Amino acid sequence: MTYVVRRLSFFVVTLWACITMNFLIPRLMPGNPALDMMARYQGRISPVAYKALEVAFGLQTHQSLPAAYVSYLGNLFTGDLGTSLTFFPDSVESVIASALPWTLGLVGLTTILAFILGTVVGMIGAWRRGGKLDSLLPPIFIITSAFPYFWIALLAILVFSINLHWFPLGFGYSNGAHETLTWGFVGDVLRHAILPALTILVTSIGGWILTMRNNMITTLSEDYVSMARAKGLSPGRIMIDYAGRNAILPNLTGFAMSLGFVVSGAVLVEYVFSYPGVGYMLLEAVDNGDYALMQSLFLLITIAVLVAVLILDFVTFAIDPRIRTQS
């Protein structure tokens, strides 16, 4: 069980580090965010709300840093994240709750799809080393992996929305559509999701193809693969059960490690498409000087990535017998 304990404690330590960072950043930066917000939203902030802001940003001069840290943690664990000023008078929690499903649906699904597709293509590419797929795809994806996500998004809009009129310009659903579970609305949502999803897919799949291909090449030269060949097993079985199954393990770790990058790119994709998810909300909050919402969204994005990493750790545990016997 040591592996599970180790990964769980890493999760806890990282979570603590992120919360602390979230606490320290506004305090270390120049300026006074609470006063800033006060000035910007003159008259709309009640004295009570201002007090809450001061706690959130640590501007109470009578409170020492450790004491402020304790009250900050207290607020966090009771789920009190303050009031959003961009979407006044909604609380930060309700704003986040409305944005989260959009991002989970778009970024979450697309990322998993990109990983699965990329892994399969990389596996087949390495299996048919030097074949058509293998000589064509890796060079293309080395280059596309260097493209800025947001620029691909701009190109997609230019070609498919403005010139061809195939897809809408942006947003999560048509203006005036009712958020009800009807076929019409679901179709509308899907139509709006296709372009941003394709953008994320195209820019993130390359990395998985390349790493899986390289892992697979290393695995294919292992003795147990030769052994499987010597036994006369069918090529498909050797590729998937022998080489692929072992090559995917480092790829899973790599997947966990690069989730942060994927999420970073997705923020910009949401921004370009005005997609009403967490990333778009984050930039809206920055634009409006809504520091309370901004800090909470950053924390939320970080926690989401950490949880995903933890889940991947458990998946690795489940499919890697070496880890299971070790512990």
Add this chain to the structure above:
Amino acid sequence: MTVSVAAAPAGGRLSSGALRNLAQAIRGNRKATVGAALLLLFILIAIFPGVIARDNPSADIYARALNPSFKHLLGTTALGQDIFAQVIYGTRQSLIIAIVAGLLATALSVLIGVTAGYAGGLVDNVLSLVTDIFLVIPTFPLIIVIAAYTKNAGDWVLIAVLVATGWSYGARQLRVQTQSLRNRDFLVAAHLRGERNGRIIVFEILPNMTSLLVANFLGAALYAVLAAAGLQFVGLGNPDIQSWGTMLYWAQNNEALQAGMPLWAIVPGVCLALLGAAFALLNYAFDEMSNPALRPVRRKRGR
């Protein structure tokens, strides 16, 4: 252990020999040749922008939203500036940020990764934990948060943020590489000769990781280009400087795509993509060099 002294790779002769090897390696690999040529082109443009573009990039003196013509190769912006001149003059800022942030991030990776791998024990545990934490934190949202507080704070703040968020991946790789070198005979020999740790790291370990160091720099530079451009694109950079990211910001703000000035947004994006591709191609080529198993197969498989 006496044999190992003779077997020690030539440490310390990093400069001329390594450079010659590097040039040879780049010529021998097609991906590396293309990447190096692209990078060289951008470096030349960054040094001599005035030779290539005659117009002043910030002068808004021309007719607005012109189509491309002989006088304005890429047309003009909605504010009446020459797009071609903006692209050419924007090269310098993007390139400087990439190279400076790339170098500093690599230096930080070396400092933390090699120290962790070489020292081992508790130092290694602590440094590895810090590295892993920085690796999983989504960096771009973090950069956004920091930039929101330090609005328009200039290039050095931007570079500092990019370095602080861009070193972890390299540190992890360098740590593993150092660990695998640590118990080799030539390092044991250096210990027995009584060399100091700092000297061993600089003259014995680092020269044996040259290709990994270069790959790290290229990766960090690529990250810096994309992150800086993304930040400028969403309006968190300094909107008054000439750079590709800033051009994209203004283009987006003026709805260049819908308003029939697509080149305003496309060309700086192409440049970013090409510069990024140059770093990525070189990076991949170095990966192939340090890992012979990945080299493309030229002959038919003899099976």
